[in-house]
Amino acid sequence: MxxxxxxxxxxxxxxxxxxxxxxxxxxxxxxxxxxxxxxxxxxxxxxxxxEAAVEIAAGVTTALEQARLVEGLTGPRIDTCGTGGDNTCSFNCSTAVALYLAAMGHKVVKHGNRAVSSACGSADAVESLGFPLVVEPDAVAAELDKHNFVFLFAPNYHPAFKRIGPIRKELGARTLFNLMGPLLNPARPTHQILGVPTSRHVPLMAEVLALTGLSRGVVVHGAGGFDELTPFGPADVCWVKDGWLKKERIDPATLGVSESKLGDVVVSGRDEAVAVLQGVLSGKGPQAMLDMVALNLGCALHLLEDGLTLRQGVDKAKDAIAQGAAAAFFKDVFHA
Known part of the structure; x- marks a missing residue:
């Protein structure tokens, strides 16, 4: 056989x-x-x-064998990519988090694609802001040194997926490739905040992160069905540290974030999404969006900075957002 x-x-x-x-x-x-x-x-x-964790991990490791990997990077570097698929049409929270992290001195290797379930995908967002969409593997290190941020457009790094794309399109159904996307970063981040569309995916994807060698990470599923932490209620999370897993439930109220409504973070299309993102990066916009960025940014800071509690991370994030630190840091990049 x-x-x-x-x-x-x-x-x-x-x-x-x-x-x-x-x-x-x-x-x-x-x-x-x-x-x-x-x-x-x-x-x-x-x-x-x-799908079992070991199967997804096998899919990831063999896909990376075929990928155009980024070589020569050292030191901590984080990705904030989620799986998508939550169909919430929310603003680009993970992109805002990535840019604030860079402004705060952390190295960010943002892996992503164009819109799937959102009004504006991470690739659409960074392209609209003025970042190069296609960065070749040998230019990643220089771009990262220049801005603490580089966007890695998934189709440019995974040529083998062109063969599978038509088959996935014919199937029409979501498959494990929709889960694998955030795990295929060709710059191999050491830290990751990974959002998933359902609670049942939280422990599964945390196990996959542990199997694929991530140093520190967290898998999150937020209230309202989001693949991010949200100010709408408690989130299911699983922390990953050197192969160890710890499940937890995070209540935004205990982190100093007031409850808001799901509709407060929804955008209607690419133009609105980009305008809203520009405002958020300047520390302006609906409070619910600023709070959502603070929660996820604080979570990422907690992963990256030893000794920083989650509450301290969120407080530090709020300060950076209030100052519009991302817009100030990237003023030479952003389109007028």
Whole structure:
């Protein structure tokens, strides 16, 4: 029996793939050795069974074998990419968090794409602000040194996905690739805040982060169905530190953030999303948006800065936002 057929047989009876077989299957899919008909069956078999952490980790590690990796980076660097798929049409919170982190002296390698479930994807947002959308792997280090921030446009770094794209489009359903996106950063961040669209994904994705060697991270699912911390109520999170996992529930009220309504962070399209983002980066805009950025920025600072509590991180974030630190730091980049 061919190995890819063996994979399908196991998935058909609801069995998780052992690591070696999962690695084989994903590698065969990326290189084109697995027939297109089997690729579709494989992806839907995983979805129907429910993807296991070891399977997603195998998909990630084999995808990175085919990626245009960024070499030579040293020191802590963070990504704030979420899975998307929460269909909330909210403003670009993770992009705002990334730019505030850079303004505060942290190295940010932001991996992302154009809009999927939001009004304006991270790629659309950074392009509109004035950042280069396509940065070649050998230019990443210089861009990072210049601005503490570099955007890594996913299609430029993962050519193997062009082969799978048409199959995913034909399937029409979300697959594990929608979960894997934030894990495929070619600059291999040491720290990560990763948002997921449902609570059940929190422990699963935290386990995947641990399996793929992340130093410190947190997986979050916020109130209101968001793949970010929100000021609408408690969030489910799982902290990751050197392979250890710790589940927790975070209530914004205990962090000095007042409750607001979901509709306060929604934008209607790209133009509004960019205008709102520019305001937030200057410390202006609806309080709910500023609070949402403060929560996620504070969480990232807690990951990056030893000894800084989560509450202290949020307070520090509020100060930076009140000063419009991101707009001031990037004034030479942003479009007038």
């Amino acid at each position: 061919e190995k890819h057929v063996e994979c399908l047989e196991l998935l058909a009876i609801g069995k998780n793939l052992p690591p070696d077989l999962a690695t084989y299957a994903f590698r065969a899919m990326y290189t084109g050795e697995m027939p297109a008909s089997c690729v579709g069956a494989f992806l839907m078999g995983l979805k129907t069974k429910g």
